[in-house]
Amino acid sequence: MIGWTAPAAGLALALLAGCFGMDAPAGGSDLGAEDPHYSAGAFVLDREDLAGARGSLLEAMIGRVPGLQVSPTGRCPALAIRGVNTVPGLTDPRVYVDGTRALDTCILDDLRALDVERVEVYSSGSTTRPGYEGSSHGLILVFLRRA
DSSP, rough: OOOHHHHHHHHHHHHHHHHHHSOTTTGGGGGGTTTEEEEETEEEHHHHHHTTTTHHHHHHHTTTTTTTTOOOOTTTTTSSSTTTTTSOOOOOOOOETTTTOOTTTTHHHHSEEEEEEEEEEEESSSSSTOOOOOTTOOOOEEEEOOO
């Protein structure tokens, strides 16, 4: 069994975060335990984070989701959450809205931020939530508010 010191664990976390094209979570070696925006391997924006947002969900995510890069390309924006060119091919993460896979990233621009309860962004591309197929380019799960 390897004994980790806090500085060594923090360095390992920073190196891993760099490999996945994301910022290391606040809180050092506790995988973001002190940062309420990290939960079960995901960066989370909840109702409170989105409360003051005006406009689309994508607009609300820009500048708040670590590592999110957006490029306007034709009809739908091109997204990268693991860094550009880190994985060959298209970099768009797989997007699900209330458990249904979206055809493209346009849905993030079409949804109003005020209609969203929670967004979970998995830069690793996998989740332990059942029913979601992973993606090497990341995973974005959107949960809408209930009336």
